[in-house]
Amino acid sequence: MGTESSPKIVIVDESPIRAAILEEGLREAGFTSVAHIREMHSLLARIYALDPDVIVIDLENPSRDVLEQMFQVSRAVRRPVAMFVDQSDTASIQASVDAGVSAYIVDGLKKERLKPILDLCISRFNAFAKLQDELERARSALEDRKVIDRAKGILMRMKGLTEDEAYVLLRSTAMREKKKIGEIAQSVLTASELLK
Amino acid sequence: MTQSLRIGFIPLVDAAALIVAVDKGFAAAEGLDITLVREVSWSNIRDKLNIGLFDAAHLLAPVAIASSLGLGHVKVPIVAPFNLSLNGNAITVSPALHAAILGELAGDPRDLLTDPLATAQALSRVVAARRKQGAEPLTLGMTFPFSTHNYQLRFWMAAGGVDPDEDVRLVVLPPPFMVDSLANGHVDGFCVGAPWNSIAVDLGIGHILHFVSDILVRAAEKVLAVRRNWSETNPQVLAALIRAATAAADFIEQPQHRAEVARILAQPEHIGGDADVLQRTLDGRLKISPDGTYRESSRYLLVGREGASRPEPVQAAWLYAQMVRWGQASFSPEALRTAQQVFRSDLYDAALGRAGKAATGPGDIGAFAGPAFDANDIAGHLAAFKIGRRCG
Numbered sequence: 001m002g003t004e005s006s007p008k009i010v011i012v013d014e015s016p017i018r019a020a021i022l023e024e025g026l027r028e029a030g031f032t033s034v035a036h037i038r039e040m041h042s043l044l045a046r047i048y049a050l051d052p053d054v055i056v057i058d059l060e061n062p063s064r065d066v067l068e069q070m071f072q073v074s075r076a077v078r079r080p081v082a083m084f085v086d087q088s089d090t091a092s093i094q095a096s097v098d099a100g101v102s103a104y105i106v107d108g109l110k111k112e113r114l115k116p117i118l119d120l121c122i123s124r125f126n127a128f129a130k131l132q133d134e135l136e137r138a139r140s141a142l143e144d145r146k147v148i149d150r151a152k153g154i155l156m157r158m159k160g161l162t163e164d165e166a167y168v169l170l171r172s173t174a175m176r177e178k179k180k181i182g183e184i185a186q187s188v189l190t191a192s193e194l195l196k
Numbered sequence: 197m198t199q200s201l202r203i204g205f206i207p208l209v210d211a212a213a214l215i216v217a218v219d220k221g222f223a224a225a226e227g228l229d230i231t232l233v234r235e236v237s238w239s240n241i242r243d244k245l246n247i248g249l250f251d252a253a254h255l256l257a258p259v260a261i262a263s264s265l266g267l268g269h270v271k272v273p274i275v276a277p278f279n280l281s282l283n284g285n286a287i288t289v290s291p292a293l294h295a296a297i298l299g300e301l302a303g304d305p306r307d308l309l310t311d312p313l314a315t316a317q318a319l320s321r322v323v324a325a326r327r328k329q330g331a332e333p334l335t336l337g338m339t340f341p342f343s344t345h346n347y348q349l350r351f352w353m354a355a356g357g358v359d360p361d362e363d364v365r366l367v368v369l370p371p372p373f374m375v376d377s378l379a380n381g382h383v384d385g386f387c388v389g390a391p392w393n394s395i396a397v398d399l400g401i402g403h404i405l406h407f408v409s410d411i412l413v414r415a416a417e418k419v420l421a422v423r424r425n426w427s428e429t430n431p432q433v434l435a436a437l438i439r440a441a442t443a444a445a446d447f448i449e450q451p452q453h454r455a456e457v458a459r460i461l462a463q464p465e466h467i468g469g470d471a472d473v474l475q476r477t478l479d480g481r482l483k484i485s486p487d488g489t490y491r492e493s494s495r496y497l498l499v500g501r502e503g504a505s506r507p508e509p510v511q512a513a514w515l516y517a518q519m520v521r522w523g524q525a526s527f528s529p530e531a532l533r534t535a536q537q538v539f540r541s542d543l544y545d546a547a548l549g550r551a552g553k554a555a556t557g558p559g560d561i562g563a564f565a566g567p568a569f570d571a572n573d574i575a576g577h578l579a580a581f582k583i584g585r586r587c588g
Contacts, residue, residue, distance in 0.1 A: 040373070041382060062370030064237040065340055070367045071268040072341050072524065093247050103244075 007053035007109055008033040009117065014061065015038065018128045022056070025124045033118065044069060054114060055104040056121050059097065067104060097129060099125040144182035151185035154192050199433050204241045205254035207234055207467040208371065209390035209455045209477045210281035210418045212457060212499055214254055215467075219445035219460045225443070226436040234465065238340045245421060245516050246272040251430075252437060254280060255421035258342040258515045261535045264424075265516075267525055268341065275427050276419035277543035278438050279511075280445075282504045284417050284497035285345055285408040286393040286482070287352070289385035290378055293334065294403040295446060296322045310491075312410045312564045316356025323363045337369035337377060337386035345387040347518040348408045353566035354583040360522075361585060378402050389417070390477040390497065391469055397483050398473065404484035409495035413562025416503075416539070418513035427543065435547035442548060445500025454478050507539035513571035514561045521578050524583030532574060 009031055011161050013019040019036045026034050037046050040063045047055065047070075056137075057064055096102060099122040148170065155166040170188070174181040200274030205211040215231060217223045223230045235241050236539040238256055242263060245253040260274040261267075280417055289297070300318035301308045308314035323334065338345040369377055374392050377383045378403045386392075408415065420441055448457050458475035461467045467474065476482055480496035483489070486568070498504035504512050516535035545551065545569040561569045567580050578586060 041377075041380075044367070059240055060236060062236040062372060064239040065370050067370045068239055068268065068341055090247065091241075097244065097247065097249060102239075 006030065006032045007117070008035070008051065008054065009054045010034075010044065010047060010050050010052035011036045012040075012047075012055060012057040012061065012063065012067075014038055015128075018058070018125070021128050022121060022124045025120050026117070028196070029116065029120055039064075043067075045190075053106050053109045054117055056117075057102055058125070059100045059102055059133060060178075064102065071102075095122050099123075100129070101125045106196070144180075144185070145188060147182055148185040151188040154188055158192075198227055198229045199436070199559065200231070201251045201433070201437070202231050202233055202249070202374075203223055203252045203254070204233045204235045204244055204250040206236075206238065206371075208254075208418075208452065209260070209461065209467065209474060209497065210284050210499070211450055211467070212461060212478070213256045213278075213441045213445045213505075214282050214420070215461060216448055216457060217440040219466075220417075220444065222435075222443040222447070223440040226440040226441055228433070228436055232466075238343075242269070245274070245423065246270065248426075250422070251426065252420060252422045255419055256340055256343050256415050256510070257345070257416040257419045258344060258519070259340065260419055260421045260526075261512055261538050262342040262519070264534055264538050265525060265531055268520065273424035274421050274538060275424045275540045275543070276421050276507050276538055277427070277434060277540040277547070278420040278441050278506050279416050279505050280418040280420055280441070280499070281419055282410070282414050282498040283407070283409045283479075283495060285348060285387055285389050286404045286496075287349065287385060287406040287408070288378070288393045288396050288402040289400060289405050290381070290383075291486075293322070294405065294437045296325075297405070300325075309364035310406070310410055312352050312406055313355055315405060316352050316354075318356070318359065319353055320357040320363075323358055327363075333364050334384045335367060335382070337374055337383040337388070339371055339388060340368060341524065342519070344408070344415050344515070345389075345514065346506060347522070349387045350522060351518070351563065352411050353405070353560055354581065358581075359583050360439045375399065375401070388406040389472045391467070392475045394468070394476060394482055397486060400486040403486070404482060404491070406494045407491070407493050409493060411564055413495065414498075414511070414516065414560055416502075416507065419507065419539075422505050427540075434543065438544060438547035442500070442505060445505055448478065448499050451479075451499045498514065506541050506544050508541060509539045510561065510569070512536050512539040513574070514569050516576045517569070517571075517578060520586060521581065521584040527575060527586070532571070536571070 011019050012099060016038060023034045023036060028187055035050050043063050044065050096118060101121045103118050103121060151170060152163055152166040155161055155169060156163060170181055170184050174184045205214055218230045226487060229411055238259060241253045242259055244250045260276045263272050263274045277305060297315055297318045298305050300321040301314055307412055351367060353360055371388050371392050374386045374388050375396045378396055392406050396403055422434060447453055452474050457478060458471040461474045462469060462471040477497060480494060481490060481492045484491045512535045513532060516532055520527045525531060567577060569575050
């Protein structure tokens, strides 16, 4: 099944945002049959109920080991599953591990048909990681700003400086000690707490 | 010159020799700069070892064999020149299943509760009673299809007449999910390594029914695994790694070091959790019941003592025989040879400059049921067991 129509893809991911990004990408690329599992309890039963051709799972998910049970011959399994990553395609394996995603293909689907799906997953996973990175940087920049503002206030009060002078003092100290200005500001805060 | 290595591990007590080798400087003393990478699944460990992202790994002994045979996954020859642990798992059951098994024991529980044949037969009666009542089959968790946990559970219940594929549901569960699953009633019991059994007992939601050393006296549990290709191109580095792990295992086995080792393991980047629980595990002194009953066994977990670190090919043969028994592999003499060649006692002996001497005789797997294991007659050995899924 699934050789003519769009293959049925199941995304196993506890991150709803990343799953949404992935799902959107797959739909844009013409893969219309995409489902998302975010609840890990009874994972195999959920997968069997959806009966997918392709399963995508993130590498940070401990439930990857649960999927390994699908390779076992047992009465619970109706059709065997083979992992996509074969030794012939080391570049793909490397790229998918780097991106933090793994894909499984159910027997019957041609391997060539998985390639565009996996490539898309890799690029979307990387895009998500970049987005998270940027968010994290923005958040820490904001944190730094707050800390610097408070440190400036302390220096202005205790040393009778203007705001600009207080900032210059923090910055020149940071440069001299080869530290980030946020770290210097934090130590001003800590010192003033101790000296209270 | 210092050699950098990346080694993957799962946060379990039997990764101790690797963690201590790094933390106490045994690796550095051998010229190794080891980065330990904590992983969340055995699949990740296996794949990252296979494709070379890890130089070495803390690995389930059966996965090293399965990977070398190409079972269930791509075929990548792996060698295991060092056992990180023998035994160390336990079977924990819910209070309800514990009471049911206790109720079905044919005799005094005080005599029979550590007798795996008695408990397995009692389990068989519990299963029969549930079937009669039309209740759902019992569900039991284990960590991986190719795991000692899987084989220990199967061996135990089959000896009592319970068919693990027909009479109960065996499901793979990642260790960190075991305790929650037991608390929620998603499983009735599980077989897992430390510290998860103790955590279930401490939470009052589980009873440790068996140490797996009740089932097998000496079972290779986790190995230090490397790709065979890598072992051939890096023999000196591998020898240094074996020596560092040996020094660490010797350190861990000194009772006066246990508190310090437990503190090292309890660090969040290592295993995390409560140092007391970790020390109990290392000491083989576990609280087995929420009422505070303790049980002590010198065989609960072996990290290096009694020759535990030397990988014996007979251990690999026993694990391969379980794969055959439960239909994961078909039997062939070539596959048996391949499996035995995964356990490299020769590399272990050479690295330590020790004369090769097996710590175990061929029959010393020490299973509680069936004939003594004979690696030279696996078909004959398996024929002695009624329940199984042999596929030829």
